[in-house]
Amino acid sequence: MHIGLFTYGSRGDVQPYIALALRLTDEGYNVTLAAPENFKDFVESFKISFYPVAGNAEEIVHSPECEKIIKSGNNLAFIKFLFNSLSNRRSELFDSIIGFCSLVDAIVANNVGATTVSVAAERLNLKMIILQLNPPVIETNAFPVPGMPFPNLAWLNKLSYKLFYRIMWHFAKSDINEFRRRIGLPLSKHSVFKRIADARVPVLHAFSEELIKRPLDWEEHHLVTGFLMLDSLKRSENTFDNASDQLNKWLAQGAKPVYIGFGSIPVPDPLKLMQAITYLLNSTQERVLLCTGWSKIPDLPKHPNLFIVSGVNHQWLFPKCKIVVIHGGIGTLTAALTAGVPSIVVSLFVDQPIWGKLISKKGIGLHLPWRKMTPKSLSKAVKYLNNDAEIANNAVLVSKKLAAEDGVGATVRYIRQYFETVVN
Template identity: 40%
Template sequence: MHYGIITFGSRGDVQPYIALAVELIQQGHSVSIVGNENFTDFVATYGIPFYPLPVDSQKILQSPEIAGILKSGNVITYLRALGKIIRKGQAAVLQKMVGDCKTFDVLIATPLTVAWVFSVAECLNKPWAIVQLTVPSVPTAAFPYLGLDFFNAPVYNRFTYRLMRWLFWKEHKKDIQEQRVLLNLPPLEKPLPEKIDEQQVLQLHAFSRFLLERPSDWPAGADITGFLDLKAAGQSSGTEHAIRQWLEQGTPPIYIGFGSFPVPDPSVFYGILEHLLNHTDERYIFCQGWSKPTELPQSSRIFEVKAIDHSWLFPQCKLAVVHGGIGTVGAGLRAKIPVVVVSVLGDQPIWGRFVKRKGWGTHLPFKKLTAQKLLHAIRAADQEAISTSVQQVGHMMEQENGAAVAVSKLEAYFKTPAQLSRMPTDV
């Protein structure tokens, strides 16, 4: 069977699906990935066919318009500005996506491509499923939507999901209906989440069950698999000899990195790094990611890298200061080190509060960041109680193989009569 994985966004929105693709290939399937064009070289290193969409997410996030919004931390403004930019090229993206997906037997949507794939699958009469990495949106009475977890009561919990679904449809209805016009499809008469429920689309949540247990009132098509760890799926990346040498020259360092989110206010942040060097004896690794290059404080106790394999580096670190994307948080927990989440926007504050509540680290919004507050957050996370808690959850997470579980569930789902009836006759 030929799986087409359609993803979009940052490296954290691509790397886990490479792990899924590798596992699918090991189980005898063909797999291709469709994604934004700036990941062409990255995906190619794993030997997986890649179909680039005419969008460069790195350039978008590094644009002056988005940079200013990241500095403010306003998620609504960010999403609207991002949507406006993407909307300009939506016709070309959809045309390319439809052309690419014609050759696939089944489609896999990711969090940022659900609306597109829903309509593309309908247009091409292809079965599809969702594999998502972020906050669960499947309604339950067991816990509230994590962004609204002010208290826990069954009636309130279910209300939070209704509210979020209403907000989603209010914000995205116009775009989704315009997409359907471009694909010559009739407009949706019901909100997209309701249509997904009606189709009983498989929804896999690719994070650890030790973060959240699967609620007993979820429908049969919703499940939790464990993280899609690239190393667990059979791939690993090394690091340069210079980094190895530096690591061997002293105590385990503190990792600091914001991944694919550019540092919102470089002048403030690099001043904070200098403060940390002047007021602690710690060593630091700074991962530049998609932040624009700039001159770091000069010190033998700081080492800068462009990108790094977290599964290799984190076990050699004392703790990790990260932006709070769930993939990076999961990498820290699997490495059994405390996590300090300095959240920018999106689901990052949600996971930051979650980490703090679980006793696995601390949380500090970037817009409130100062040198003293970051130093306090690091020292608060570097405590024996937190270290013990992280060790416990890390050991439990080691027993999971999210990619293998996800593949097993996808195989079972796409073999069901309801799904087979929607597949091409030559499959």
């Protein structure tokens, strides 16, 4: 069977699918991974067949409009922007998606691409699974739609999901029906989300129940399967982002550093970040490892206790750090949790505040929203974690629990069971 994996987003959206692709390949499946075209070299470095999807995720987030939205932290504005960005590329995206789906026997897609991919799957009569890395948006009485301004009231929670999907359909309706018309399907009078729900498409959530427990009122095809992490052997065999000799030497020269990095999210105010780092360096003895990621940070300071990289393998690096200061994207957060290192989540928007609040509530780190972050508040948070043995112990305990889980294995087992019994 040829399984197609489709994901759209940043590295945090792509790397878990690489872990899944490798395990599926080991199980004997033919696998092709479709992702934004700027991830071609990264995916192929693992010897995985790659299918380029139109668009460059890094260019999208660096557009002036997106950077403005990131600074505001407005989730609805970002959702609208994301739909508009995809709509502006719709002709190329439609070609990419139908071309990719025509190659495979079954599809696993992330939630960003699932709505459009589901149309191609309908046209080609392919079975599909949605594999979601973000907080769940499946109707439940347990909590309201994560990341939206709804109160947590049992009688209101399910309604919040209906309102959420109505908003999503408002943004997506025109493009979805254009795609349907283009590939010979009748226009849809109903929401694509209702079609997915009515078809009982399985939705697997690739995070641990250590963070969010599976609601008891979910149907059986809605699951929490666990984090999708690259195993150590596969990671060590890949040389795509091996650490430089200079970084290894710097790490060996002193105490464990404080890591600071915002991954694929452009820092909305580089000067504010540099002031916070400079204050931390000058007011403490901390060693700081700054990863610029997709951020453009001019005039980086020079300091003997500061080392700067543009990118690094978090799973390899984080166990070598004492504290990690991150934006709270699920990929980076997963690496921090599995490393057993206390985190400071300096959240900006979308799912990041959700994860930040969760790690604070569970006593494995601190949540310091970007808008509240100052040089003094960041230094105070670092000092607090240095002196809080309970948080450090909790972080290690959670990492041990995660080490006993096998999210990739659980996901592969479900994929095999569903596709091989339903497709054949």
